Amino acid sequence: MMKMKSGKWRSIVLAIILFKFVCQSSYASFIPADNYLISCGSSRNVTYLGRTFLPDTTQSSLVLKSANSVVASSNSSVPSPVYQSARIFSTTSSYKFQIEQKGRHWVRLYFYPLTNSDSNLNSASFSVATEQFVLLSNFTFKSYNGSSMFKEYAINVASDNLMLYFVPSNNSVAFVNAIEVVSIPDALFPDQALALNPSAPFSGLSDLGFETVYRLNMGGPLISAQNDTLGRTWENDEKYLHVNSSAVRVAVNPSSIIYTASVTTETAPNWVYSTAEAMGNANVAGMNFNITWVFPVDPNFKYFVRAHFCDIMSASLNNLVFNLYINDDIAIGSLDLSSLTNGLDVPYYKDFVSNSSTDSDTLTVSVGPDTMVDVTNATMNGLEVMKISNEAKSLDGLSSLEDLLPNTPSNKSKLGIITGLIVGAVVTVVLIVVCYCCLVARKSKTPHQGHPWLPLPLYGNSLSLTKMSTTSQKSGTGSCISLASSNLGRVFMFQEILDATNKFDESLLLGVGGFGRVYKGTLEDGTKVAVKRGNPRSEQGLAEFRTEIEMLSKLRHRHLVSLIGYCDERSEMILVYEYMANGPLRSHLYGTDLPPLSWKQRLEICIGAARGLHYLHTGAAQSIIHRDVKTTNILLDENFVAKVADFGLSKTGPALDQTHVSTAVKGSFGYLDPEYFRRQQLTEKSDVYSFGVVLMEVLCTRPALNPVLPREQVNIAEWAMTWQKKGMLDQIMDPNLVGKVNPASLKKFGETAEKCLAEHGVDRPSMGDVLWNLEYALQLEETSSALMEPEDNSTNHIPGIPLTPLEPFDNSVSLIDGGNSGTDDDGEDVTTSAVFSQLVNPRGR
Structure with a gap:
């Protein structure tokens, strides 16, 4: 266990006395050229x-x-x-x-x-x-x-x-x-940091502008510009603490801080590292809580977050292990400072890129103990939060430089003038080439058909996706995907996209992700669409686009969001989808003022999502693993029909002679299969685990991870399972459902979620089994007959309702009638109320 260094308050007084002398003696190393x-x-x-x-x-x-x-x-x-x-x-x-x-x-x-x-x-x-x-x-x-x-x-x-x-x-x-x-010293700001949700490197920071939003000295006083090498101001953190009593101040003499080659006084003054916040008394039953700081932010921007640490509390090495959270994401798990720094009183920092919280205009940062080790403390010494410039190269709103300074020539425009002179010198040659091309075009036997609605291919022509050689080099516009196939639906002109989205009006913004932004659009014929515009700076986003196109080019199902078409003019990479009027499932569970869903609606939505995932796992020659199942990726149309979306992280499943796919861990914390996280072995059961988290989120209407809560409640999967095993799931369900749910239906739902959240994939059901059980839970909810509980839970039955005998579900059997994997009409539009409809009478999926 860890103990505080003695006389900490006496150390604070001593540190204040020595502060000016120590600071002035250590802040003379950097001399700015400008x-x-x-x-x-x-x-x-x-x-x-x-x-x-x-x-x-x-x-x-x-x-x-x-x-x-x-x-x-x-x-x-x-x-x-x-x-x-x-x-x-x-x-x-x-x-x-x-x-x-x-x-x-x-x-x-x-x-x-x-x-x-x-x-x-x-x-x-x-x-x-x-x-x-x-x-x-x-x-x-x-x-x-x-x-x-x-x-x-x-x-x-x-x-x-x-x-x-x-x-x-x-x-x-x-x-x-x-x-x-x-x-500023070159080493102070990196070109790359760790992006969260999903966790992946974020490159290109050198080309972006930053605005300092918050810079905190945890547990210490205000540090003014004259006491910082780089003229920075560090304010005290107390007013940002979510619970003041959760933190206690710790301090040592600033001269005891041991700087290294990688962390210098330019990184942060020694007064930052010599003071800290540690776990105090949060008035909770146990010590498994987090210290949380809450910051109001503009949700339309990404943020560069730098967390500063220094173990000034431990008496020996390896006695301080804790977790760092940013919003609902684990930024660093099992952080052992002394192992990273090989000593005590040695500074350390880590950089991240994050959005605001998904359900509010805030950004939260938390530290809390790691329950896997016998240490119940956590600490933080300093924190910097900086706004990152957006696609309009703005740090305040959406006004672009062209809007403010239309007559100011930039280097780019000067280059354009020079290029224009060169082009003018060879204009005759260009005209000849143009005329020749026109003659060839007129002789073409296949006239251009405008922008027809083309049927999407399912398993036909392979799609060639390559990075254009002319733009794949590092440049201002980054890489661009070339669409070598015209089988992706309607081909949109960029002007049509501009018209449909009112020039990407921010009031039409539906969401933001690593790929870029999604806008609501209206086509000329009045059709509502969702327009996903790729961010050319994001290599991660381009990779997701490539995967999404590959997947959607061969997938069509009533419970999967459909791709309508694309646009690749002007080095843009834009995909157009069907518009889902009721948005993501999460927005109907918490964080908004939307009316609560009924229990029947929730079951039908879960059943629809399960059908979509079941189709991914079994509806093709080789299964597809979604890898990012969560409530924000389950969208609802105007009739609250659920459709699975966002296939940017999807992966083709293992071949018949294999049990898993070995791949780097990607996905969203809180939903990640722990077995996949530990072994980096991906299976269809990884989606089943994530779907189990979704089921609990639907029942309890709270985020999968909430670091603001006491430690035992942070992870919804762990928390809900403790209540499920007690048979008291009704104690944590959405208060809007209390007294309105058939107990038998709730029991079947809880059992299904519990099986999905099994520690080992082999113990989890297939998505087909999950679908069967959810349809059964819906039938239990709809009937008023007395429930009989047979000995064999796998054959639970309601008297008076005939059930077709079913063999145990075989995941390897495709539901595609006659082996035809070419279409999915869902012509009968079977409602989720039909008993086991998709298993008793499987249609072409």
Whole structure:
């Protein structure tokens, strides 16, 4: 067991006394090549936090371009000296900074609406941008109630100059009080981090802009810019704690921190690593709870999250093992700091890329004990959360650089001018080639048929998917998939996609994933569709697209979301699906204001999803394993018919002479088959386990993982199974269902879920068996007859309802009539109320 170092509060006092001396002696290592500290509109130097800001008109390496600017100053009370002056712009203006060393730079902006200026700065509306990114879009101070505002960005400067533009909006003015442009060490920000849900490397961070949203010193005081090598500010974490009593502060002398080559004072000051939050008293029965911090965020962006750790509590090695969670995902499991650092008091950090929480506009970070080891403590020393620029290269809304600066030539446009001159020199040759192509096209015996609705192939022509050689190299647009087959349905022009989605209007956004974004669209004939637009920066997304096309080109089933067509113009990779009016199943369970589903509706939805998965496992010559079964990938149409979606992680199942597929672990934490996770051996039973989690989610209406809850409740599979084994599943079910569920139906449902969640795949039922049992649970719910419990649970029967005798279900037998795997008409549209309909009378699936 672990024990705290003695005299921790005495250490805090000692640390505070030594703080200034220690910090100043250790913060002299990094000297930035570019170090602009600018007091805008000031006529004299201004000292702020131990640093000197110079007037914006006195530096030869700084150029102010403005057709009309005004200087404002104030002798009245302001938050700090740096806000005593401001430069006000009535037209688009810019600062041009000469850059000595290319690479990442801090861009820090100070704003305060001075009250004695000629303009009402409180109501000013303006935007701020560099040549690469939009930093602020139509910003106004109205919501700040007269307080100051500080913004910090990390921008990669690739040229000899950095342009910073201020753009007034709607006949307003723009203003700024102070600016910092300071070099950042190259090693501080990586190009790659670990993306979560699913867990995979996220590359290309060097090309993206960051905005600092939160930077916390856990368990310690505010660290101001003058006490940080890179001029950063670290605030105390207390106001972000979900439960204040869950954490207790720990501190040691900052001089005891042992830096290494990979973690230096530039990574974080020693005061960050010398203080921490550890597990306190959360007023729960046991010690298996998490310390959780909750951060409001903009859900339309991804976030770069850096967690800082240092074992300052243990008396010996290997006495601190815990888990780190970000939202509902396990970011690091069984984190043993001393094993990673080979010592105590040695700093360590880890980087991640995450979205906001799936059911709220927040991002949560938690640490908690690992129940697999005999240690009941967890800790964190520091945390940084930074917003990542979106596809519009914006860090604030959706305004693009072209919208703000339409007349500002970029390097790309300059290159276009040069290219145009070259093209002009050979225009005659081009015209000849065009004419020749027109003649050939007119002789073609197969005229273009517009955009017909083509039948999707099932198991016919193979689909060739390759990366275009011209775009597969690392570039600004990343890789692009070439569709070498026209068998994918309707071929859409990009303009049709723009019209259908109102130019990808964010109000039509349905969801965001590793592939990109999904929008609701309306075609010319009024058909509603879902448009999945690939993110060219995401290699992971392109891989998912490739897999999804390969799978959907040979799958058609009433309970699988159908692919309508595609568009690959302008290096875009867009897929168009049938629109599911009622969205994902999860949104009908929790996190929204939608009316609760009845028990019968839930059973019918689970049965529909089970049919879709059963078809994947048995409806083709070789089975298909979905690998990402969860409530967000089960969609509902206007009639609440369930359809399985998102085949980006799907995998072809094992051959007849094999028992599993060996592959890297992918999927969503909380739904992952533990056997697959341990052995990296994938089978159809991995989908069965995930579906078991879905069943419990449907019953209990809570996320699969919720790190905010006490430790024993975090994982729904573990928590629900403890109640199921007690025969008390009704104690944790959705309160909206209490008293409205046939006990026999609930019992059969619980037994089915329990079998799905068996530790070992061999002990789990097939999806066919799961489907059989769920249809039986539905029949139990629908009947009012007395339930008789035969000795053999596998042949449970209701008196008065004749059942066709069934042989034990054979997973290897295809349900396709006559061996024809070519179509799935589902012509009779059999309802889920029919007793065992799909097993007694299997149709062509």
